[in-house]
Amino acid sequence: xxxxxxxxxxxxxxxxxxxxxxxxxxxxxxxxxxxxxxxxxxxxxxxxxxxxxxxxxxxxxxxxxxxxxxxxxxxxxxxxxxxxxxxxxxxxxxxxxxxxxxxxxxxxxxxxxxxxxxxxxxxxxxxxxxxxxxxxxxxxxxxxxxxxxxxxxxxxxxxxxxxxxxxxxxxxxxxxxxxxxxxxxxxxxxxxxxxxxxxxxxxxxxxxxxxxxxxxxxxxxxxxxxxxxxxxxxxxxxxxxxxxxxxxxxxxxxxxxxx
Ligand code: PGA
Numbered sequence: 040x041x042x043x044x045x046x047x048x049x050x051x052x053x054x055x056x057x058x059x060x061x062x063x064x065x066x067x068x069x070x071x072x073x074x075x076x077x078x079x080x081x082x083x084x085x086x087x088x089x090x091x092x093x094x095x096x097x098x099x100x101x102x103x104x105x106x107x108x109x110x111x112x113x114x115x116x117x118x119x120x121x122x123x124x125x126x127x128x129x130x131x132x133x134x135x136x137x138x139x140x141x142x143x144x145x146x147x148x149x150x151x152x153x154x155x156x157x158x159x160x161x162x163x164x165x166x167x168x169x170x171x172x173x174x175x176x177x178x179x180x181x182x183x184x185x186x187x188x189x190x191x192x193x194x195x196x197x198x199x200x201x202x203x204x205x206x207x208x209x210x211x212x213x214x215x216x217x218x219x220x221x222x223x224x225x226x227x228x229x230x231x232x233x234x235x236x237x238x239x240x241x242x243x244x245x246x247x248x249x250x251x252x253x254x255x256x257x258x259x260x261x262x263x264x265x266x267x268x269x270x271x272x273x274x275x276x277x278x279x280x281x282x283x284x285x286x287x288x289x290x291x292x293x294x295x296x297x298x
Contacts, residue, residue: 054087054298055087055088055089055298056087056088056089056269056274056275056276056277056296056297056298057088057089057091057213057253057255057275057276057277058088058089058090058091058276058277058279058289058292058293058296059090059091059092059093059112059114059142059176059213059215059255059276059277059278059279059283060090060091060092060093060279060280060283060284060289061093061116061144061147061257061278061279061280061283062092062093062094062095062116062283062284063095063116063149063280064095065095065284066094066095066098066284067098068098068101071094071098071101071102071105072101072105074105074284074285074286075102075105075106075109075111075286076105077285077286077287078109078111078286078289078290079109081286081287081290083109083110083290085294086290086293086294087296087298088276088293088296088298089110089112089276090109090110090111090112090289090293091111091112091113091114091142091176092106092111092112092113092114092283093113093114093115093116093142093144093176094113094116095116096115096116096117096130099113099115099135099138099140100138103138103139103140112141112142112174113139113140113141113142114140114141114142114143114144114173114174114176115130115132115135115140115142115143115144115173116144116147117130117143117144117145117150118130118132118135118143118144118145118164118167118168118171118173118175119131119132119164119167120160120163120164120166120167121167122167122171131171132167132168132170132171132173133171135171135173136171136172136173140173141173141174142173142174142175142176142213143164143168143173143174143175143176144176144178144215145161145164145165145168145175145176145177145178145202146161146164146165146177146178146179146198146202147178147217148178148180148217148219148222149222152219158197158198158201158202159201161177161201161202162201162202162203162204162205162206163205165177165202165203165205165206166205166206166207169206169207169210169212174210174211174212174213175206175212175213176212176213176214176215176255176278177202177203177206177212177213177214177215178214178215178216178217178257178278179195179198179199179202179214179215179216179217179240180195180198180216180217180218180219180222180257180258181194181195181218181219182219182220183219183220186218186220191236192236192239195216195236195239195240195243196243199214199240199243199244199247200243200247203247203249206249208247208248208249208250209251210251211251211252211253212249212251212252212253213252213253213254213255213275213276214240214244214252214253214254214255215254215255215256215257215278216233216236216237216240216254216255216256216257217256217257217258217278218232218236218258220258221257221258221259222257222258222259222280223259223280223281224258224259225259226258226259227258227259227260227264227268228256228258230267230268230271233256233268233271233274234271234272234273237254237256237271237272237273237274238272238273240254240273241254241273253275253276254273254274254275255274255275255276255277255278256268256271256274256276256277256278257277257278257279257280259281260277260278260279260282260292261282261288261292262282262288262291262292262294262295263295265277265291265292265295265296266295266296266297269295269296269297269298270297276296277292277296279292
């Protein structure tokens with residue numbers, strides 16, 4: 040299969056914001072096709088956002104095919120620190136790239152919590168994905184008890200400093216700030232919390248020399264809250280779970296996003 044090349048720039052060097060959907064373990068190949076068929080009917084040219092979808096890995100190929108001709112980037116939800124070898128069940132970023140995907144999601148809180156992925160492991164995954172020419176979307180976020188104990192900044196600094204320790208700071212990267220307590224719960228961080236946390240992340244990234252990083256917010260983003268959230272300084276876009284599963288609600292979020 041010929042890799043799909045997309046000439047769009049991937050970071051906030053453009054004026055575009057990023058609206059990325061994380062489908063987790065949802066959708067069959069047929070449902071992936073239906074989603075993109077629905078999306079094609081909508082007025083994507085009117086959007087000012089760069090769209091991206093992270094389909095379940097077994098449907099990556101179906102998503103690349105279905106998104107052909109659309110300005111939607113496709114990415115893997117996981118990406119191994121290994122390229123090949125005796126690593127049963129792993130996902131080679133090199134092959135992900137060959138299949139026509141352009142992004143790799145690394146460090147989602149479900150991977151950290153449910154699959155025991157450590158900061159050290161994630162640093163290797165980030166590096167290998169970048170070396171394979173995938174743009175990394177690296178996720179960070181605090182739990183509710185960490186926020187209540189005033190540990191948010193400490194936790195985020197630890198996750199970012201460790202997770203990016205092997206990364207190339209000159210390569211564009213997406214950082215998704217997703218408070219764990221806001222993921223799939225319908226609870227949304229307040230504008231003040233998002234403003235303060237994104238500013239903290241931006242300053243830390245500048246200190247670490249990641250000047251071309253885009254910072255996405257994630258956690259119960261919907262069309263109803265996207266407009267307000269998108270106007271907060273240092274919010275360069277969104278990582279959307281539940282509301283990205285339907286083409287219309289995903290489109291509505293992008294439409295509500297102010298660039
Ligand atoms: P949610 O998920 O939008 O359903 O809260 C976000 C995510 O897990 O990336």
